[in-house]
Amino acid sequence: MDDDIPTEWLRAVLPLAVLAAVAEEETYGYAVAQRLQAGGLGTVKGGTLYPVLNRLEAEGLLTSSWREGVGGPGRKFFAVTPAGRDHLLRRSAAWHTFTEQARSLLPDPRSTR
Amino acid sequence: MSATPETVTDYRQSLVLHLRLQEVPADRIGEIVAEVESHVAETGEAPAEAFGSPREYARSLTDEHRKPPRWWTATTLVLAAAAGWLIGQGAFAVLLDETWLGRSGWLWLATGVVVGIPPAYMVSRRSREVLDPRTGRPLVRTPRWAAFTFYLIPLAIILVGWLAILITR
Numbered sequence: 001m002d003d004d005i006p007t008e009w010l011r012a013v014l015p016l017a018v019l020a021a022v023a024e025e026e027t028y029g030y031a032v033a034q035r036l037q038a039g040g041l042g043t044v045k046g047g048t049l050y051p052v053l054n055r056l057e058a059e060g061l062l063t064s065s066w067r068e069g070v071g072g073p074g075r076k077f078f079a080v081t082p083a084g085r086d087h088l089l090r091r092s093a094a095w096h097t098f099t100e101q102a103r104s105l106l107p108d109p110r111s112t113r
Numbered sequence: 114m115s116a117t118p119e120t121v122t123d124y125r126q127s128l129v130l131h132l133r134l135q136e137v138p139a140d141r142i143g144e145i146v147a148e149v150e151s152h153v154a155e156t157g158e159a160p161a162e163a164f165g166s167p168r169e170y171a172r173s174l175t176d177e178h179r180k181p182p183r184w185w186t187a188t189t190l191v192l193a194a195a196a197g198w199l200i201g202q203g204a205f206a207v208l209l210d211e212t213w214l215g216r217s218g219w220l221w222l223a224t225g226v227v228v229g230i231p232p233a234y235m236v237s238r239r240s241r242e243v244l245d246p247r248t249g250r251p252l253v254r255t256p257r258w259a260a261f262t263f264y265l266i267p268l269a270i271i272l273v274g275w276l277a278i279l280i281t282r
Binding site (some may be wrong): 033045046 | 145149151152156158163165169246
């Protein structure tokens with residue numbers, strides 16, 4: 001990804017991307033940030049990530065628990081709930097529909113015409 | 114607090130303070146602070162680099178934790194004042210072996226205590242100690258004399274008042 005992603009785009013997709021990362025496997029904040037970076041979303045700062053994780057938990061889509069870290073002070077692990085998995089499937093489908101519709105409105109830079 | 118706290122301990126103290134000012138419940142404060150510390154322990158960043166200044170970060174969480182409305186604080190204050198007044202009147206009536214408004218001092222004392230239960234609960238909830246969810250130990254030490262002074266001052270006022278009345282009678 002060579003261009004910077006506008007923050008509004010990131011804000012829109014972040015909750016779903018975070019939920020997807022946790023749905024893949026039970027994980028902790030820093031690993032989610034790494035997963036997002038590897039997925040091309042750039043560096044997501046802690047100050048952006050944890051409020052999203054906590055909001056998802058408050059909505060009942062995630063649960064969390066503290067575990068002993070390896071030599072460290074402990075990690076907060078997040079796991080998806082059945083409601084979270086259901087939400088992820090429905091919202092992902094809606095997101096794909098939305099992006100496809102938006103795409104048809106935008107000029108295609110790769111088009112040869 | 115204008116300077117950006119450099120160390121994790123400074124950041125912790127400042128963040129706890131700003132979350133307290135936003136009236137975030139103590140258990141949530143513990144979670145938020147532990148998240149910050151656990152995260153920067155892995156990334157090696159300074160807390161302010163990853164989370165912004167304690168003040169900004171505490172404020173950014175206010176959509177999650179709305180401050181209680183003003184009438185809630187006002188109700189707490191009015192109930193606490195009424196309880197204090199009733200307990201004071203009751204205590205004096207009992208100590209001087211008199212009645213107040215034709216009723217026994219004990220009755221007023223009991224009424225005051227009952228009226229005082231809701232505000233006492235609200236205040237204790239707000240001032241509950243912040244625990245670290247990782248260790249279960251307090252995050253920030255509260256001086257022991259704080260609670261002591263809290264109860265000692267009203268007690269001293271009643272005792273001094275009582276003595277003054279006894280002497281001048």
